[in-house]
Amino acid sequence: MPEIDEVLPKYLRISGYIRDRIERGELVPGDEVPSERELAAQWKVARPTAAKALNTLRQQGIVESRRGSGTYVSERPVLREQAPQYGSAYAEHASVTVLEATLLTAPDHVAEVLGLPRGSAVLMRKRLTGNGSRATEVVTSWFAGELAELAPRLLRAERLPGGTLRYLESVTDRRVSYLRDQLAARLATADERRHLALARPAAVLVYQLTLHAAGGAVIQLDEVVHPPEKWTFQHEYSRSS
Structure with missing residues (x-):
């Protein structure tokens, strides 16, 4: 389990970790994400906490559930908003x-x-x-x-x-x-x-x-x-x- 800011509630730490894996390309659209049972065991939390983490990702449009199958990365996951041009690309007048x-x-x-x-x-x-x-x-x-x-x-x-x-x-x-x-x-x-x-x-x-x-x-x-x-x-x- 990665070291993540202990200030955040555990369900947000779990959902953030899964989101980061998707953003890095470790999980791609159509891939199955860990189940509630697997997350509960991996993070040493109760099943409702793991369920809340997955539900947070569902509400954000990042994952979707398939009845009787599991939870999968959405075909078009809604991730971070497009970042502005960075790397000291300042306005010309600056x-x-x-x-x-x-x-x-x-x-x-x-x-x-x-x-x-x-x-x-x-x-x-x-x-x-x-x-x-x-x-x-x-x-x-x-x-x-x-x-x-x-x-x-x-x-x-x-x-x-x-x-x-x-x-x-x-x-x-x-x-x-x-x-x-x-x-x-x-x-x-x-x-x-x-x-x-x-x-x-x-x-x-x-x-x-x-x-x-x-x-x-x-x-x-x-x-x-x-x-x-x-x-x-x-x-x-x-x-x-």
């Missing part, structure tokens, strides 16, 4: 300054996310974006160090037309299959306070995005730091959502 593009020893958390041994070399690109005269975010992208030879422009302190991801896909055979994101709040570092013109101390919102290949390997890790008192990630929902 101000983007590449602060740093270099090879260095991976911080422990970066090595862990990228699936690299501790102490591995990684490629880091740090950019500062702005809107008019005000800096709006600090973006740091991390890549495996082996990409330095395959994608040398990642080491240039210049804006890449179309963004880092489009460039990376154009010069390698790596393709992004799915994305995963998460948010956290923390105190800004001295470097972040300087770039974003923040007082000391200042809280910031950190948006972490991982871009995965079909097999699950992380191609790119982005960490976006937003200053306080700035609304972001606006979404609109219909009443039926």
